[in-house]
């Protein structure tokens with residue numbers, strides 16, 4: 001068949017599918033506008049793709065019908081929240097983009113049973129606002145919480161600022177409603193905290209990056225919000241000392257909810273946010289405790305931190321901490337890296353964000369080694385992340401228009417992953433595999449002499465999605 005004829009047939013099928021989609025969700029909930037599609041075909045990592053249409057379903061029934069239609073016509077499907085992922089996992093390559101912006105209802109808050117039922121398009125900030133009215137919280141809070149959706153976070157396996165105490169989202173999902181690539185709907189897990197349903201399909205969906213099924217509802221575990229959090233922001237001459245302070249605190253028996261860090265270059269470039277002339281490598285500690293115990297906790301933290309830091313700022317509660325701008329500085333790590341890159345390179349910058357995790361006790365050695373390797377490569381590199389759970393995000397700044405430098409940066413990117421593996425860590429803690437970490441995942445499994453695990457993953461993908469239409473090309 002000639003290419004011209006093929007293209008003609010493809011276009012006809014696309015038009016027919018778009019007509020069908022309009023019948024399912026209504027004409028206002030489908031867009032084939034190039035600009036709209038382009039807006040939905042770019043992620044926060046700076047990767048771009050292209051879809052044939054964007055569809056905005058309003059309920060599970062519509063999602064099931066869309067998927068069934070795509071399954072019958074062999075059209076690829078790309079589920080999408082706010083596209084803030086950092087691994088290319090939401091990038092379309094042809095096919096229909098399903099955006100969950102209009103499935104954004106918090107359906108039930110059940111305090112007695114300790115769960116909340118949400119649609120996938122609910123944003124973290126909206127959930128936080130609603131739960132705070134009941135003095136409750138969902139403890140996972142990614143730095144992108146103002147934009148990121150629950151559906152997206154479930155599918156990347158996200159973590160957040162409170163990871164030191166609360167881990168990542170996988171521990172906070174009780175159950176899910178999932179539309180399979182055939183259009184069948186399954187309900188897995190339950191609303192109870194204990195549930196044995198044979199193989200744990202709920203946990204399998206978490207972190208599956210929209211490759212196995214589409215999450216249309218989630219039952220999330222919730223807990224009472226702490227009465228108060230006291231904070232310490234300590235500045236250290238050497239980054240290794242900041243990391244050793246993390247171990248000091250853990251050894252003391254305190255379990256902070258927040259243990260975040262930024263290296264001295266991020267502090268320097270973001271100083272305007274905190275409006276202070278502090279300098280050095282920053283470690284932020286946040287400990288949940290009753291108001292009456294706050295002073296005592298501050299004294300304890302002071303005792304521990306002053307061994308390695310000469311400059312410590314304390315805040316008695318979250319409001320005081322927000323006023324000092326220190327959490328905002330931490331949240332601005334990613335945009336600040338662009339600014340840093342531009343300052344250093346004097347040209348528009350692309351940033352490559354690492355996401356390794358290592359055992360907390362090795363953090364001081366790992367950051368030192370990354371800094372050494374960075375000197376060898378001579379890239380403007382920043383380091384920060386979630387120290388409490390050993391999750392480090394080195395950010396490599398590269399001139400946008402320099403393919404040679406990009407290749408070199410990729411070498412550096414892989415060398416950082418090797419460092420993580422040598423310290424018994426992992427190549428991806430929370431951003432997922434997507435497109436950028438596929439080779440990294442293979443490297444990790446080779447390193448662990450567990451290539452067979454990749455075959456098992458490919459087998460799982462085939463069982464869920466025999467036609468390979470759901471977010472194809474991601475993970476394995």
Ligand SMILES: Cc1cc2nc3c(=O)[nH]c(=O)nc-3n(C[C@H](O)[C@H](O)[C@H](O)COP(=O)(O)OP(=O)(O)OC[C@H]3O[C@@H](n4cnc5c(N)ncnc54)[C@H](O)[C@@H]3O)c2cc1C
Nearest residue numbers: 081082083084085089143149151152153155158159210215
């Ligand atoms: C400034 C910044 C800070 C960040 N901080 C953190 C952080 O602290 N911790 C962290 O873990 N991440 C962080 N991230 C990464 C990202 O924000 C999170 O992974 C976030 O949870 C993704 O949510 P999203 O709605 O943007 O999902 P998207 O990016 O749209 O999608 C993510 C993945 O989920 C799939 N997906 C989306 N919705 C569904 C659905 N309903 N069903 C099936 N699959 C679906 C997509 O196909 C894709 O594979 C940060 C990103 C930025 C830009």
